[in-house]
Every structure is written in structure tokens, then in C-alpha cells.
Amino acid sequence: MSLTIVDAAxxxxxxxxxxxxxxxQVAALAGALNRAGIDVIEVGHGDGLGxxxxxxxxxxxxxxxxxxxxxxxxxxxxxxxxxxxxxxxISSLRRAYAKGARIVHVATHCSEADLAQEHLPWAAEHxxxxxxxxxxxxxxxxxxxxxxxxxxxxxxxxxxxxxLMDAAEDIAAPLLPREPVxxxxxxxxxxxxxxSSFLLHAQRAALKYDxxxxxxxxxxxxxxxxxxxEDMIIDVAAELAMLP
Numbered sequence: 001m002s003l004t005i006v007d008a009a010x011x012x013x014x015x016x017x018x019x020x021x022x023x024x025q026v027a028a029l030a031g032a033l034n035r036a037g038i039d040v041i042e043v044g045h046g047d048g049l050g051x052x053x054x055x056x057x058x059x060x061x062x063x064x065x066x067x068x069x070x071x072x073x074x075x076x077x078x079x080x081x082x083x084x085x086x087x088x089x090i091s092s093l094r095r096a097y098a099k100g101a102r103i104v105h106v107a108t109h110c111s112e113a114d115l116a117q118e119h120l121p122w123a124a125e126h127x128x129x130x131x132x133x134x135x136x137x138x139x140x141x142x143x144x145x146x147x148x149x150x151x152x153x154x155x156x157x158x159x160x161x162x163x164l165m166d167a168a169e170d171i172a173a174p175l176l177p178r179e180p181v182x183x184x185x186x187x188x189x190x191x192x193x194x195x196s197s198f199l200l201h202a203q204r205a206a207l208k209y210d211x212x213x214x215x216x217x218x219x220x221x222x223x224x225x226x227x228x229x230e231d232m233i234i235d236v237a238a239e240l241a242m243l244p
Contacts, residue, residue: 011081030070
């Protein structure tokens, strides 16, 4: 069985640094991932194309700059981008394609796949590999997910694990403002059932309104907030601060 290994550290990892990776840093890590044998390297703002904003966090560079830097640094890997319909647009995808992105992960909530009906066909028609990405899958029945996870346990990847470890420790780790740890807030993300990208937003909002960030995360989970609703985090913190 053939597997395609995708690394999203240069996109999902953007959340941990406030979307402040530079194109030069992206190039350095993309090159290392390429040498480790990664097939697809996803780059860009943590919330995908078009995500750089006051609401989601302003990135250090434009989407196109990240794509261009990664494409220049790889020899065998392909460069991918993430697009969330409503945040990213076809125009954003067109610019990423022009800079060399050849794969797009179009992500929707797990029950809203129809939102991708414009973006996936466009990618296919323009020689990009379109990949549907259903988020928040924990909101669906666990049976099918469990069976797929069991299959994955036996797969061989062919990745150079030592090279991948070196890239993580020598290149990625020094770029992080803090060491990733499993602390009470990290655990609260899973307990609340919310996006990991909510963490820094919740911390800032909790500090501003003098409330417990865990309470903010739990309330977001109770309201079933999903990616794209980060603006609600500050509202939730303000409402909690008004409770007796």
C-alpha cells in the first residue's frame, strides 16, 4: 500500500508562534522536511489562505511569500496550502498556485462538506490535487474513525525518522516562543472539544477580563464553536467576567 506523508508544521504550527514564521524560516524547515522524505509540506497562515487578519492574527508575511519560499527549498516534496471556505477565496488559491502550490486541503466542518463544492472543482481543473478535509470529526460517531485508526497502525511510511527528529529539534524548536507542554490548558482543549488554535486567543482574552482561560474554553465547547469563530472568544470572556 502506498502512503502519502503530509507535514503541516509550517501551517498548523503557525498558531503556536502567532503566525510569525518568516519566509526564511519556512524555507529552512521545508528543506529539512524534504530531506527527511516528507511527501507533502503544508505552509501558510494557521487558518489557511486569507487567514492573516485582526480576527485570526496577522502573519509576518503574505501567503504567496510562504509558498514561494517553500517551493524554492524543496526538490521532491510538493507544497500544499489550506483553504477554509469563507476565509480563503478562489482568488487566494489562484495566487498560491501561481507561486507553486500544487495541492490544496479544503477544510470544512465535518457536517458542511457542501461548502467546498466551488473550491475543490476549481483546483482539479487547474492541475492541483484537491483534498477534502472534514474538521471536528469528534462530533461524528466514533466507530468509523476507530476502524480507520486501526488500519493506520500497521502502515509503513518510509520516512527517515532520525532526519525528521533533527528537523524538529534543530530547526523548529528554536523558533518557538515557548516549549509545547501538556499542561492544564492543553488538556482543557481536548476536554472542551475545541480547536487547539483557540488556546492563545483564550489566554489573551482571559487575561484581559480576569477570568479562568479554562472556563472560556469550556464555554466555547458548550456553544460548539468551530474554526472561523475566533471572534467569539473575546465575547465569551467578557460575558464570563460579568457573572456574579
